[in-house]
Amino acid sequence: MLQKINKFFGNIGEIYMNEGNYDLVFSGLNKCLIVRDHFIKYPLLTYRLVYFTVWSQVLDIMQAGGHFFAPFPWSAIATEEGLLRIVALRAFMKKGINEDLQQAFPVLPSVEAPLYNPQLETI
Numbered sequence: 001m002l003q004k005i006n007k008f009f010g011n012i013g014e015i016y017m018n019e020g021n022y023d024l025v026f027s028g029l030n031k032c033l034i035v036r037d038h039f040i041k042y043p044l045l046t047y048r049l050v051y052f053t054v055w056s057q058v059l060d061i062m063q064a065g066g067h068f069f070a071p072f073p074w075s076a077i078a079t080e081e082g083l084l085r086i087v088a089l090r091a092f093m094k095k096g097i098n099e100d101l102q103q104a105f106p107v108l109p110s111v112e113a114p115l116y117n118p119q120l121e122t123i
Contacts, residue, residue, distance in 0.1 A: 053114040
């Protein structure tokens with residue numbers, strides 16, 4: 001099944017075995033943007049839509065270069081602010097932020113919690 005999903009996306013992912021489970025992993029911004037475009041076109045209807053929304057916001061920050069510490073000429077928001085926002089968004093994910101991230105980033109900016117709002121009319 002994972003091989004078929006990977007093939008659907010153009011074989012841009014890698015399949016790994018992890019603790020008895022298989023994972024399909026898409027690494028790199030450009031590959032993640034391909035996957036995101038699919039789920040924008042065909043939205044999730046479960047609560048995972050919230051996680052997708054958070055992940056999509058992180059991709060937007062990365063696409064603008066905002067996850068780098070030092071300013072780069074080609075980056076729109078290349079500041080520590082982008083990285084802090086990514087960590088703050090990570091707190092909304094299922095596993096939240098771990099102790100290492102809490103110690104490294106004790107003060108995080110406030111971010112608006114994504115709402116679960118499936119587009120049921122698209123079914």
